[in-house]
């Protein structure tokens with residue numbers, strides 16, 4: 110059984126080369142973490158006092174303004190950042206997908222990239238070998254899979270990256286929004302694979318600004334605001350509070366049925 114526990118965790122980024130020149134017009138920023146002023150070196154307080162318990166089967170969305178702390182929280186949950194206060198305990202293998210292109214090597218072939226990226230995502234060589242045909246079919250890259258990646262167009266790289274990421278069997282899947290940034294036509298094709306991937310994973314945490322994707326993949330949510338957890342609840346409750354309106358309200362009956370949601374009730 111997989112789980113993630115975090116207690117009283119804070120993450121700071123000291124900025125050693127910050128410029129002290131002040132803005133001509135002081136603006137009260139809505140975005141970003143808080144900049145601490147107590148020490149001589151400015152410190153961005155990216156996460157403050159986070160306590161959180163996630164378990165097998167959870168499908169958690171992270172929402173919040175730019176700089177609210179979503180990506181930092183994902184990195185904390187993935188064990189990439191150590192908190193400066195409190196602690197965290199992760200049970201299970203993490204598959205972190207922060208940026209589709211990360212970990213792809215332009216000098217080696219598509220096939221070799223499939224193997225290496227798969228290993229990085231917690232799969233074995235044998236497991237990845239069994240996925241090659243499936244990735245080739247989905248990405249429609251054909252003989253290009255034998256070519257070095259530098260010979261691919263941007264879109265071809267995205268196809269490969271998305272094919273690899275959606276082929277794995279993750280225990281804990283940590284997704285950052287980059288995955289939603291592919292072109293709409295290809296995303297349509299990738300949508301079912303993404304849904305299947307999430308079904309196969311033990312636990313999902315997904316940070317995104319796309320309501321559609323969140324509604325498709327998640328059922329609960331956390332609203333991050335200035336490094337703190339402002340609200341935790343069902344996806345519908347949290348999105349409604351964050352957006353100031355119920356995003357499920359204008360969905361077609363077909364879409365509501367697909368999402369397993371009743372028109373007026375809870376998700």
Ligand SMILES: Nc1ncnc2c1ncn2[C@@H]1O[C@H](COP(=O)(O)OP(=O)(O)OP(=O)(O)O)[C@@H](O)[C@H]1O
Nearest residue numbers: 122141142153155174175176177178179180181182
């Ligand atoms: N490596 C870093 N070094 C310094 N500051 C950082 C670093 N990463 C994040 N921050 C700061 O921490 C705060 C939280 O950033 P984070 O990337 O977690 O926000 P986010 O909610 O994911 O934002 P977005 O929606 O824009 O992706 C911001 O104020 C940001 O400036």
